[in-house]
Amino acid sequence: MDTRKVGVLGGGQLGRMLIEAANRLNIQVNVLDxxxxxxxxxxxxxxxxxxxFKDAEAIRQLAKTCDVLTVEIEHVDTAVLAEIEQAGTVAIEPRASTLRIIKDKFAQKQHLAAHGVAVAESVDVEAYINGSNPNPNSNSNSSNSNNDSPSTDPSSSSSRTTALTTALTAIGRQLSYPYMLKSKTDAYDGRGN
Incomplete structure (x- = not known):
C-alpha cells in the first residue's frame, strides 16, 4: 500500500473525480477548498x-499534510507553490513555472507558438492599450504605432471604457471580424473562455 498523501488545491467536480480514482488505489487525498x-x-x-485555494497560508497548511501537491484548477497562488517547491519538502506537480504559463492564456499561446505549435493570431488587449507590441505570436511584426492605439489616460473609468473601445475597434480592423474576446486569466468553461 502506498502511504504517500496527495494534496489537491480545489475540490470541485474534477477534484471529486480524482478522489474517486484515488480511493480505488487506497491513496489518501487531502483537499483545500x-x-x-x-x-x-x-x-x-x-x-x-x-x-x-488562492490563500497562501492555507496552501502552506495543506502542503504540511501531504507528500505531493497538485491542482484541480490553475487559478492558484503560484508564488507560494514556487516557495514550497524551492523548500523541497513536497513534490509540486505540475511545477509552479508551468502553472504560471497555464493560468495566463495569452502567455500560454506565446509559449506554444515559441515551441512551433500553430496557434490562432491573437492580441493582448492590455499591451495594445499600453502601446507595446500587440501581436507577439503573429507572423507579422506589426505594432500599434499606426495611431490606432488609444491615447487616453486609462486611469478613470470613462477613459478606460474609451481606451478599450478604441483598442477593440482597431484590433477588429487588424484581425478582421468576427473575432473572439477571451479572458487572459481566471477563466474556465462558461466564464471568459
Whole structure:
C-alpha cells in the first residue's frame, strides 16, 4: 500500500473525480477548498483543509499534510507553490513555472507558438492599450504605432471604457471580424473562455 498523501488545491467536480480514482488505489487525498466542496463530500477524513485555494497560508497548511501537491484548477497562488517547491519538502506537480504559463492564456499561446505549435493570431488587449507590441505570436511584426492605439489616460473609468473601445475597434480592423474576446486569466468553461 502506498502511504504517500496527495494534496489537491480545489475540490470541485474534477477534484471529486480524482478522489474517486484515488480511493480505488487506497491513496489518501487531502483537499483545500470550502467545507462542502464536492471532492470533500466523498472523502471523509481529517486531512482536508478548509479555505481558499488562492490563500497562501492555507496552501502552506495543506502542503504540511501531504507528500505531493497538485491542482484541480490553475487559478492558484503560484508564488507560494514556487516557495514550497524551492523548500523541497513536497513534490509540486505540475511545477509552479508551468502553472504560471497555464493560468495566463495569452502567455500560454506565446509559449506554444515559441515551441512551433500553430496557434490562432491573437492580441493582448492590455499591451495594445499600453502601446507595446500587440501581436507577439503573429507572423507579422506589426505594432500599434499606426495611431490606432488609444491615447487616453486609462486611469478613470470613462477613459478606460474609451481606451478599450478604441483598442477593440482597431484590433477588429487588424484581425478582421468576427473575432473572439477571451479572458487572459481566471477563466474556465462558461466564464471568459
Amino acid at each position: 470550502a467545507p462542502a466542496a464536492p471532492a470533500k463530500q466523498i472523502s471523509a477524513h481529517d486531512g482536508h483543509v478548509s479555505g481558499s
